[in-house]
């Protein structure tokens with residue numbers, strides 16, 4: 001390598017350092033995240049360079065086929081698992097660089113989570129209110145102010161429509177009621193991010209709707225950023241942004257916005273599908289679009305003044 005090349009490389013590195021980093025203004029940044037599991041000599045690449053940005057205050061859904069990597073991503077964001085490579089930051093915490101103590105603090109204070117299995121979210125021998133007060137006690141600040149913690153627990157339960165069963169134990173609650181209490185538990189220490197993995201998966205659709213309404217309430221009233229993994233189309237349709245994961249990468253996303261008709265004043269929700277473009281310019285086209293036009297192996301590209309056209313390779317050899 002010549003000196004000139006080295007200088008040139010140094011100049012490029014310096015220029016890159018001065019540029020705002022990827023996701024500098026996002027609350028959650030996943031940058032080329034990789035997670036490889038090795039069991040009995042077999043490697044599974046659960047995440048294969050996943051990019052995801054989530055802004056503060058968003059309520060968004062993650063969808064994807066079974067095995068696409070959703071739970072792996074959630075476990076990493078929850079601080080329960082560590083990625084093999086890439087970068088992940090949540091509310092200023094670097095998820096690859098935390099030591100044991102920082103990880104514990106992160107799980108108690110920065111993120112809250114709600115799991116699909118209702119039994120996993122609550123301790124069976126505590127009442128709903130005691131379950132909500134527990135994370136505040138474990139956090140340990142303001143010791144001796146038990147009354148304040150009980151008060152806050154009641155406030156959260158009431159905000160989520162669960163005040164009536166504050167004194168009941170989980171076994172005395174329905175699945176939907178347990179999930180609402182679980183959301184209150186997850187919010188107890190005012191986390192920056194609330195993560196939920198299939199929170200309505202075990203519920204019928206009417207109950208699922210009520211639980212989703214509780215998430216929306218938390219997002220609107222407290223401004224908590226919420227990421228929900230879901231197979232539930234009703235949940236995916238209700239949020240402003242749904243990101244799809246395919247083969248361990250974010251592949252496409254649907255953004256919804258409310259449109260008001262200029263003549264009638266009627267509101268309607270308009271949904272548009274976007275493909276993710278990574279920093280190398282790679283684009284994943286949705287599988288159903290490809291199959292409906294018989295596109296495979298190679299496509300014809302044409303650059304127009306305001307768009308890029310993609311056609312099946314009909315003249316290919």
Ligand SMILES: Nc1ncnc2c1ncn2[C@@H]1O[C@H](COP(=O)(O)OP(=O)(O)OP(=O)(O)O)[C@@H](O)[C@H]1O
Pocket residue numbers: 037038039044045046064065066067068069070071072073
């Ligand atoms: N601890 C583990 N050890 C080995 N392989 C794993 C482990 N956890 C996940 N995997 C594999 O990683 C891939 C992604 O799994 P993951 O659970 O993240 O998918 P998912 O999208 O959440 O699926 P589902 O919707 O079925 O829960 C799968 O191939 C899975 O078998």
